[in-house]
Amino acid sequence: MLGEGILKGLAETAKNFAGSFVSAERMITVQYPEERIAPMEAARVFPFLVYDSKHPEDSLDWEAGMRCVACQICEKECPPKCIYIEKSKDKKPDFVGKMQIYPARFDIDISVCMSCQICVEVCPFEAIKMDTQFELATDDRFGALLLDRKELAKSNEYYHHIHPTEAAEVDARLAAEKAKANAKVKAAADAAVAKAATQPAVPAAKPAEGNKQE
């Protein structure tokens, strides 16, 4: 019969139409922005810089705890070259206590950034990670989309909040590195002490003192 196929198709549509009122599986529309779905754990939007804050209540902590050491690897690897870094002249201790330079300037132009995560992958210091914040619309065409290091800085707690699994792995890795570095420092100190014991004339205990602080 001519039209049979069309009728069958219409029956299918009718079934779906009715189903969209009753079956829970079909009522999937979310009334954004009143309702929201939490972003997925793996979601990535734009990068941010992680800092370790010792005193979460202290808002000035971000600069001291910044993990980035301005090695400029991410700047070099970023495909659209939207990262701009200036190295500092002075140094500050990093998480294992080694003196490192830090970024005096760290800008990401998120109007150019394509959320590819390459910077995160190449960073050897776990300093840059992907944010899940996506509501970034602004009417300022120039300044607002060029984020400086203060706007990019987010605490490690925030990182744990948005990517719990990944952050836990990173913390474990950093802790292991720190333990290894400490062990090395300790071994060096022991060696120095041992050396000092054999040659009492040389004041060799001094570097060990300095390293024990952290």
Add this chain to the structure above:
Amino acid sequence: MTPSTIDPERLEGWNRPPIIEPDGEGDLLEVAMGPHHPSTHGVFRMDLALDGERVIRLKPVFGYLHRNHEKIAETVSYLATMPYTDRLDYICSLTNNWAYALAVEKLVGQEVPERAEYLRVILGELTRAQNHASSIGFLLQEMGASGTPLMYAFREREKILDLFESLTGSRMMCNYMRFGGCRVDASPVWLDAVRKVVAGLPAFVDEFERFLSGSEIVMARCQGVGILKPELAINAGVTGPMLRASGVNYDIRKVDHYGIYDRFKFRVPLGDHGDIYDRYMVRILEIRESIGILEQALKGIPGGPVMDPKAKIRNFRPKPGEAYGRIEAPKGELGFYLISDGGPNPYRYRVRPPSLINLTVLEDMCLGSNVADVVLIFGSVDIVLGEVDR
């Protein structure tokens, strides 16, 4: 046939002498269709010469979306090109990643761990399923079924995109594969979610078929329209579902055995008329075969690393040489050709995009048909302008 009344000068600039003579009297009507036309999937222009409703000439005009992809790739490192390949055919970013990773792996002789190969197959076939579903949706949209079949296709595609997002972090710009494996490992929870989605796919295809395959409107509009002869398809280098709908048995998964495709049992669906309906049917059947491959891959996926530990991410400098890596992307043969001079970026980087090459036979399929069919024939080629213009 009456002698042509067209002034030969007016046909200057058209790529070939007329194949079809206009039969009536009077002037030809020239129509520029696009670049902003709802049916062109982006920005693409067709210059048509019409005799009444019949298409006498058709000249495709490419290049509105040109973004200098190949040249950019020659100025940045090998790794940095990976996210750019996502933006070629943005519906199937994972297969683009795969083809590029395959080309670089060939260039440096890099091995890929077992688990990563399985993950690639799973992601590649999921990509194929969602690409074919949405391309059929778009085809029906162009037939005038405004929205409904497309929404059915997108409902299913959304589930697959959610899987992509929970694994790779992004729905469409996945940037997931690396030279020597994949970026992150899939959790058992993710694999279970894939199993659930794959289990739901056959029901979706059945529903889609009940809805469309037997519909008289679809048959009247598609059967016998836009015929592509197998000889022409082969000579023009057409690949993918387009070629197979013309009855040519050529599937790179079967002839090239890239990855681990020789371990899976699947058939290659073939059409025999080469019309729009056959292309539609080949795509439907390919989704069904993909489901079969997915089931086998999900059963067989081993444990282990997803990344070769010896693979380098930074300071990647292949030895001088050249390589061509190709895969059966959902739209056809997607190939990347690389020449290395030993530097950190390719000396020459070339993409063989299936969409562009499949589109070159558009005029031959459209000649003599009505304007309304041009839209349909164009839709049945299944292109993404991001890949055509690069």
